[in-house]
Amino acid sequence: MPHDSLITFDPPLLENGAMLLAFSGWMDGGEVSTGTVNHLLSTLDTRKVAEIDPEGYYIYNFPGTMELASVFRPKVRYEEGLVKSLELPENTFHCDQSRKLVLFTGKEPNLNWRDFGDRILDLARMTGVQRIVFVGSFGGAVPHTREPRLFCSVSHEDLKPEYARYGLKFSDYEGPSSFVSFLLSRAPQVGIRMASIAAEIPGYLEGANPLSIEAVTRRLAKILDLKVDLAAMRLASDDWTSRVSELVEKDNKLRKHIAKLESAYDDALLEAAEE
Structure with a gap:
C-alpha cells in the first residue's frame, strides 16, 4: 500500500495531544462509537486536517x-x-486545536490492517498526539433501564490506575478480534499510549442508543477534560428510555426477560458494593 493514502490538510502540531477514535461496523452497536464522536464533532470547534483514501482497505x-x-x-x-x-467509505480526522484533540471517524478496514493502522499512527505523530482513546460498544446483558457498564482495555499496565478512577472495568474478553485490538497491540511499539472503552448495551435492541451515547460522552468528558453540555443528550436519553419501555410493556415475554436482567444487574451492584 502506498503511504500517500494519508492525505493531510495542514494539520497542527499539538502539545501532548489526544486522539479519539470511532469506527462504524464492529463495536458500533447502538451507534455508540460513531454517535459519541459525531456528537462531539457537532459541538466542538473543529476543522478537517486529514483523511485516509479508502482504496485498498475495503472489500x-x-x-x-x-x-x-x-x-x-x-x-x-x-x-x-x-x-x-x-x-465509498470515509475516514476523516478533525482537530480542535484549542482542546489539543484530534477526532477520527471511519469504517473498520476489511484489508491491510497494519497499513491502515500505520496511517492513523502517522497522523498521530504529525500532530503530537501522545494518547489515543477508542470508544465503542458490544451487545450484552444490561437492560435499557440501567446505566450501561463500561469496560476498558489499555496498551500499558501503568494506565490501569488512571482509568480505574473513572469506574471502568477491565476486559477479560476472548474471541474474534476488532481492528481496535490490533491497534492496541501496535501502540506500545510506536510510543503511543492507548485505551479502548466499550459500553455494554442491551443485546435485544437495534438502532441508535441515546442512553449509552450520553453515558459514554459523560465519561469521556472527564477523561479528556472536556466541557460538554449534556442537557440535550440527557433529554434525548430519557425520551428514548420511555419510548422503549412503552414498547416493552406490550411484549409479555420480553418484559419478563428484562425483569430478570434488571434483577441480575442490581444484584451485581450490591455484590460489588460489599467487596
Whole structure:
C-alpha cells in the first residue's frame, strides 16, 4: 500500500495531544462509537486536517448470494438515469486545536490492517498526539433501564490506575478480534499510549442508543477534560428510555426477560458494593 493514502490538510502540531477514535461496523452497536464522536464533532470547534483514501482497505465485491454481496458493495443513488451519489467509505480526522484533540471517524478496514493502522499512527505523530482513546460498544446483558457498564482495555499496565478512577472495568474478553485490538497491540511499539472503552448495551435492541451515547460522552468528558453540555443528550436519553419501555410493556415475554436482567444487574451492584 502506498503511504500517500494519508492525505493531510495542514494539520497542527499539538502539545501532548489526544486522539479519539470511532469506527462504524464492529463495536458500533447502538451507534455508540460513531454517535459519541459525531456528537462531539457537532459541538466542538473543529476543522478537517486529514483523511485516509479508502482504496485498498475495503472489500467491495464479495462472492456469494446477492444478499451477502450487497452488504459489502458501496451504495449508489440515481436520479433520472444519472449517478447522484456513490458512498465509498470515509475516514476523516478533525482537530480542535484549542482542546489539543484530534477526532477520527471511519469504517473498520476489511484489508491491510497494519497499513491502515500505520496511517492513523502517522497522523498521530504529525500532530503530537501522545494518547489515543477508542470508544465503542458490544451487545450484552444490561437492560435499557440501567446505566450501561463500561469496560476498558489499555496498551500499558501503568494506565490501569488512571482509568480505574473513572469506574471502568477491565476486559477479560476472548474471541474474534476488532481492528481496535490490533491497534492496541501496535501502540506500545510506536510510543503511543492507548485505551479502548466499550459500553455494554442491551443485546435485544437495534438502532441508535441515546442512553449509552450520553453515558459514554459523560465519561469521556472527564477523561479528556472536556466541557460538554449534556442537557440535550440527557433529554434525548430519557425520551428514548420511555419510548422503549412503552414498547416493552406490550411484549409479555420480553418484559419478563428484562425483569430478570434488571434483577441480575442490581444484584451485581450490591455484590460489588460489599467487596
